[in-house]
Amino acid sequence: MLTITNLTANAGGKPILKGISLTVNAGEVHAIMGPNGSGKSTLAQVIAGHPGYEVTGGSVTYEGQDLLELEAEVRAQQGIFLAFQYPVEIPGVSNAYFLRAAYNEVRKAHGEDEVDPLEFLDIMAKKLKVVEMDEAMLQRSVNAGFSGGEKKRNEILQMAVLEPKLAVLDETDSGLDIDALRIVAEGVNKLKRPDNATIVVTHYQRLLNYIVPDFVHVLAQGRIVRSGGKELALELEERGYDWLLEPAGASA
Amino acid sequence: MTAHSNYRELFEAATHGVAKDWLPSLKIAAIEQFEAIGFPTTRDEDWHFTSVTPIAERIFRPVRSSGTSLTSDDVARFTYGQEAWHLLVFVNGRYEPSLSSFAELDAEAQVMTFSEALKEAPELLAERLGTLAPSTQAFTALNTAFMADGVVIRVPKDVVIETPIHILHLTDAHANGASLHPRTLMIAERGARMVLVETFATVGGGAYFTNHVAEVVVGAQARVDHYKVQREGGEAFHVGTTQATQERDSIYHAFSFATGAQLSRTNVYSRLLGENAEVRLNGLYALEEAQHGDHQTYVEHIAPACSSREVYKGILDGTSHGVFNGKVFVHPEAQQTDGKQTNKALLLSEGARVDTKPQLEIFADDVKCTHGATVGRLDEMAQFYMKSRGIGADRTRALLTYAFAAEVLELIELEPLKAALEGLLFERFIPPETA
Incomplete structure (x- = not known):
């Protein structure tokens, strides 16, 4: 589904990703772990098409297409979804309008008819259950004044509505209490199908108790320094990241 | 150079025969004062960014014709769907009873046109006007x-x-x-x-x-x-000036929504x-093409422990030019003044421009006054967020622009008006969905 080959990227002229290679197949869950500043979030944003990063080398192929050639909105229409680490507040646009606009764009891209607001409410009734959210929040402005937990649940709600092929969850566990974490993780699990894939970006092992990965990759200083199965996450929990990092000064 | 002196001739012609009834001393004093000061120029501090030359150099004459071809259908386009509201319609500056719908007011409240007020309450006009x-x-x-x-409204005590x-x-x-010179006098008693x-x-x-x-007297409480x-x-x-005075414990909320005119100036004091x-x-303005829109607010804190809150937002497209000048003056006696002013402008095009000037003059020491002005473009993160959900670039811009504006409309407490203005903005900024 997704093949990343020797990807390098800069932010503000500074190299962040220094040669990432990763293959994700349908049905798989990949966890990307690593210390702060290792480039995890950058990788997630580059996949989603954030214009603030400059890809300087390598390739990303998604479903046989050159992903890097596609605008962010086209990537989303083709089934890529990024759950943001910091979901953006958009005062003045209701959640209902936003979700329906997004839903219809994706339908249009697939040659399907758009749905009207009433039909959409029916669809939403089911989706809200996935993340245990109340219908009232549909009338609120997108993320405006939401608590940290509500914002993350809203991300998963959007994911439930858009039904992506490839979901990238960027630090979705950060700032969540245990109940919210459970709801969010269960939401992700409910949306899992054999024909879609998930990349979970996280600093801590905690989320992986709920969303069990098939593969774990450790990203450090812009490179994947170790890959393994789910047991690697447990080892990281126990030993931290230091043992995987280059000795101090080696990269200077 | 003497453009404004033409107005003396127009004045003589316009007031001929009616000056007797029409507060002649007030009017004559006014034309004399106008002759003495003339139109403002960009050398005047208050008009630095707005040239009124296009108004000054042409002669706008009072409307001659009476009667109108406008129908109630025309009027209905501008009534926000509210048939129950008291409606006074003026066409070309003249009251049109046939287009107005005005229910009896409760108690002794008075709503009068000026011609009615001259008969029914001449002392009120003489005492208050000007x-x-x-x-x-x-x-x-x-x-x-x-x-x-014009309209005179008097709402008695309680x-x-x-x-x-x-x-x-x-x-x-x-x-x-x-030229049209409508006038409003509104008196809300204690x-x-x-x-x-x-x-x-x-x-x-x-x-x-x-x-x-418009002159607005807001009595105590x-x-x-x-x-x-x-x-x-x-x-x-369009030039409009609203001047209010407020007695103790009163609340005055003025909201200005402006999208029209090639050149406009709105003062609220x-x-x-x-x-x-x-x-x-509070206010919202949206300008496009070569429109010029200038807003000036002036809050004068004279008594202690008063509060002022201001939120103005502007959206500028094309080669439009917006101006915002928010003045707050705190007198030495006005201790415990609490003032907050926010002014934001959103530039949608390279050619659009805004000049914004918050102006605080504080002569009391125990006050809390803040102001913030921002001029910016659409938020990059918000744009990426929306695009990452599949929403295209044009629609993303449209939605975020609408959202920027809708936020200030939230301050409107009159729900039907809020909904109607949201609708206007929605139509203006959001392209229709393709079926």
């Missing part, structure tokens, strides 16, 4: 000299008028080349409450000039909500005379 808005400002002087009609009063100023083709909506719009009016003045919607035609000129009074001055 006291809040003196002729020291050129456009106010012109209005006072040329005002032909009377609450629940139903909003809507004054709709329309122009039609007869207004082309004409503990009175009312909601006033003033709308300025056109049905094919061409290049006319509206020069409006009274509350006035005052909404102004300026949707003049694209060739039109309030003087806080009594302790613990609260003023809220």
